[in-house]
Amino acid sequence: MAVTIREVASAAGVSVSTVSRAFTAPGQVQPTTRQRILDAAAELGYSANPAARSLRGSGTGTLGLIVPDIANPFFPPIIKAMQARARHLGYTVLVADSDEREADELAAIAAVSKRVDGLILWASTLTENRLHELAGRMPLVVVNRHVPGIPEVRISLSAGIAQAAEQLKAYGHRRCVFINASRAELSRGKSIQESFEALDLSLSELGPYEPRFETGVHAATLVAAHEATAVIAHNDLVALGVLHQMANLGVSVPRDVSVIGIDDTLLASVSTPSLTTIRIDPEEIATRAGDLLIETIASTTGRTGQGRDVAAPFVEIGSRLIPRASTGPAPAH
Amino acid sequence: MAVTIREVASAAGVSVSTVSRAFTAPGQVQPTTRQRILDAAAELGYSANPAARSLRGSGTGTLGLIVPDIANPFFPPIIKAMQARARHLGYTVLVADSDEREADELAAIAAVSKRVDGLILWASTLTENRLHELAGRMPLVVVNRHVPGIPEVRISLSAGIAQAAEQLKAYGHRRCVFINASRAELSRGKSIQESFEALDLSLSELGPYEPRFETGVHAATLVAAHEATAVIAHNDLVALGVLHQMANLGVSVPRDVSVIGIDDTLLASVSTPSLTTIRIDPEEIATRAGDLLIETIASTTGRTGQGRDVAAPFVEIGSRLIPRASTGPAPAH
DNA sequence: ACACGTCATGGGAACGTTCGCAAACATCAA
DNA sequence: TTGATGTTTGCGAACGTTCCCATGACGTGT
Numbered sequence: 001m002a003v004t005i006r007e008v009a010s011a012a013g014v015s016v017s018t019v020s021r022a023f024t025a026p027g028q029v030q031p032t033t034r035q036r037i038l039d040a041a042a043e044l045g046y047s048a049n050p051a052a053r054s055l056r057g058s059g060t061g062t063l064g065l066i067v068p069d070i071a072n073p074f075f076p077p078i079i080k081a082m083q084a085r086a087r088h089l090g091y092t093v094l095v096a097d098s099d100e101r102e103a104d105e106l107a108a109i110a111a112v113s114k115r116v117d118g119l120i121l122w123a124s125t126l127t128e129n130r131l132h133e134l135a136g137r138m139p140l141v142v143v144n145r146h147v148p149g150i151p152e153v154r155i156s157l158s159a160g161i162a163q164a165a166e167q168l169k170a171y172g173h174r175r176c177v178f179i180n181a182s183r184a185e186l187s188r189g190k191s192i193q194e195s196f197e198a199l200d201l202s203l204s205e206l207g208p209y210e211p212r213f214e215t216g217v218h219a220a221t222l223v224a225a226h227e228a229t230a231v232i233a234h235n236d237l238v239a240l241g242v243l244h245q246m247a248n249l250g251v252s253v254p255r256d257v258s259v260i261g262i263d264d265t266l267l268a269s270v271s272t273p274s275l276t277t278i279r280i281d282p283e284e285i286a287t288r289a290g291d292l293l294i295e296t297i298a299s300t301t302g303r304t305g306q307g308r309d310v311a312a313p314f315v316e317i318g319s320r321l322i323p324r325a326s327t328g329p330a331p332a333h
Numbered sequence: 334m335a336v337t338i339r340e341v342a343s344a345a346g347v348s349v350s351t352v353s354r355a356f357t358a359p360g361q362v363q364p365t366t367r368q369r370i371l372d373a374a375a376e377l378g379y380s381a382n383p384a385a386r387s388l389r390g391s392g393t394g395t396l397g398l399i400v401p402d403i404a405n406p407f408f409p410p411i412i413k414a415m416q417a418r419a420r421h422l423g424y425t426v427l428v429a430d431s432d433e434r435e436a437d438e439l440a441a442i443a444a445v446s447k448r449v450d451g452l453i454l455w456a457s458t459l460t461e462n463r464l465h466e467l468a469g470r471m472p473l474v475v476v477n478r479h480v481p482g483i484p485e486v487r488i489s490l491s492a493g494i495a496q497a498a499e500q501l502k503a504y505g506h507r508r509c510v511f512i513n514a515s516r517a518e519l520s521r522g523k524s525i526q527e528s529f530e531a532l533d534l535s536l537s538e539l540g541p542y543e544p545r546f547e548t549g550v551h552a553a554t555l556v557a558a559h560e561a562t563a564v565i566a567h568n569d570l571v572a573l574g575v576l577h578q579m580a581n582l583g584v585s586v587p588r589d590v591s592v593i594g595i596d597d598t599l600l601a602s603v604s605t606p607s608l609t610t611i612r613i614d615p616e617e618i619a620t621r622a623g624d625l626l627i628e629t630i631a632s633t634t635g636r637t638g639q640g641r642d643v644a645a646p647f648v649e650i651g652s653r654l655i656p657r658a659s660t661g662p663a664p665a666h
Numbered sequence: 667a668c669a670c671g672t673c674a675t676g677g678g679a680a681c682g683t684t685c686g687c688a689a690a691c692a693t694c695a696a
Numbered sequence: 697t698t699g700a701t702g703t704t705t706g707c708g709a710a711c712g713t714t715c716c717c718a719t720g721a722c723g724t725g726t
Contacts, residue, residue, distance in 0.1 A: 337683090338683065349683080350685080353683065353684060353685085354684090357684075381683075382682055384681085384682080385683040385684085386682080386683055388681090388682080389682085389684040391683090391684065
């Protein structure tokens with residue numbers, strides 16, 4: 001039904017091999033011949049069948065990306081950016097989500113693993129052993145997870161948090177609250193605690209809760225009890241819950257209380273008041289993670305062994321404060 | 334490197350064909366033999382290579398979904414739901430976005446078309462001719478677009494809009510404004526106009542603008558000039574812009590003005606005040622569109638001709654009002 | 667003029683699977 | 697017992713591509 005390489009070959013008056021080379025190794029075929037082939041291909045509407053191509057062993061041309069939750073507004077911009085980057089490099093991206101459950105993550109991996117050349121696992125719930133086993137079978141990059149020997153993209157919030165602490169300090173805040181809603185053992189709290197301590201700001205930690213809007217609603221009622229004038233939330237969604245409840249309580253943001261989110265999702269820019277937040281650039285993370293995976297793929301296909309003994313590469317992604325309308329001077333007490 | 338069907342065959346002491354059948358046509362192989370094969374496969378960690386499988390002609394087991402913008406919060410829940418549905422039916426979903434530009438849409442289609450058994454095109458920017466041509470080459474379902482002869486999922490806002498009009502009427506509103514921010518010629522406005530007229534509500538249309546937050550901000554300043562007490566926006570994002578600007582202007586929502594969005598994205602449920610909006614169930618639309626595509630695929634592979642003359646199926650998805658805090662009684666004038 | 671590398675091209679096996687065909691065997695009615 | 701029928705299995709071609717190897721054609725240095 002579809003037009004194959006053979007038809008292009010006979011149309012251009014060359015052999016199948018030459019057509020193949022015209023596409024995959026342009027330098028190896030004479031320019032005039034190549035042009036003739038390209039013309040014939042265009043006329044017939046030919047494009048290579050990826051299934052056949054990958055069967056012969058040259059990879060699938062697809063990257064796998066498994067995120068905790070596609071519907072979490074943090075991820076779509078990252079997915080979008082990675083798609084764009086990948087397309088630019090001749091790859092397609094296959095996305096799936098794990099719902100932060102090991103069983104679902106395994107199912108997702110099973111569904112995509114045979115169709116991709118490599119996998120990016122975001123905040124994987126898998127054990128180290130399983131991850132190592134998987135990394136032995138295919139190129140792997142982990143994000144938001146540290147496993148010795150596996151290439152990694154690390155997101156560092158410290159720069160953004162330091163800027164947030166600085167801003168609050170400059171605005172005269174003394175007592176702050178952090179709403180911890182992280183599921184992972186490695187909470188964002190530690191880094192925050194350090195930054196605030198360094199500036200002599202008192203920080204109480206609430207939680208851990210689930211990372212939901214209602215968490216913010218609930219936590220907002222506790223802020224007054226801590227005599228805090230600033231709140232930093234686990235993410236934008238939780239921060240919006242705080243904003244919501246503050247409005248209900250008649251507490252003005254930012255006049256009475258300042259609120260800071262994390263992630264700079266769409267939510268932050270369209271809330272009322274708009275939300276000061278800590279941004280992690282989705283394009284940067286998509287680009288770096290994608291490139292790292294492609295690199296890993298290249299190095300795996302190159303040598304026979306995967307060189308497990310050499311140090312696995314890692315890249316660190318920074319963050320920065322996006323000041324908006326939810327932070328301001330501390331109220332005079 | 335990976336374990337193939339041949340190894341499973343020799344491990345189970347049967348031929349390659351029998352292993353193949355054990356997976357694809359369980360009824361055709363004797364239960365005891367089948368069990369032996371399954372055990373061997375499990376032990377060896379075998380799973381079929383999709384590339385080889387699709388090469389022989391039995392489809393790729395993948396569905397393509399092309400949406401205008403992955404980062405638009407309306408789509409992620411739909412994508413997620415479709416993934417879940419597809420996985421349940423043994424399919425994988427490959428998502429790409431068109432950025433609402435024809436060139437990008439064509440690029441996206443080119444990138445995925447060879448990897449999928451069929452395509453769902455959301456709000457396609459392609460001409461009817463191109464769509465027909467594409468539909469001749471592969472199973473196709475369009476959403477939010479009407480093309481005679483092509484299977485279609487239609488989203489009907491009329492039920493939700495009628496409910497919205499009812500609510501506003503009951504609350505005593507008389508003059509309303511609709512913010513049109515649709516790019517397509519077929520705006521949501523016509524349906525709205527009709528519903529409001531039917532209830533004797535005056536409706537002024539603003540725009541058309543771009544569907545952005547700033548559009549809402551801008552349009553909010555025009556509402557007073559129309560002496561309107563209720564605003565219905567093209568989508569939640571625009572409605573949030575209205576909410577934002579109303580707060581800036583010192584206009585209270587819903588005391589002075591009621592605001593209604595469309596789509597029921599995450600934005601609507603977490604705004605302050607929470608946004609009354611018209612919901613289109615993402616799961617329903619994902620399920621119906623996915624099922625329709627699979628049906629189309631099945632009917633195409635079945636007969637040789639695609640039966641273009643028979644009426645293309647279409648399914649209609651309803652909508653309903655989700656009342657929240659942004660609507661309330663009209664102010665006494 | 668000769669051997670020799672270089673370059674462009676063609677031939678054909680191989681990738682892992684499915685599927686049409688036929689063989690082997692069992693079952694059953696006449 | 698025999699032929700017909702049905703069930704289970706095996707054989708081998710085919711899917712569309714890549715890539716190793718072979719084959720000429722063409723300089724180039726001796």
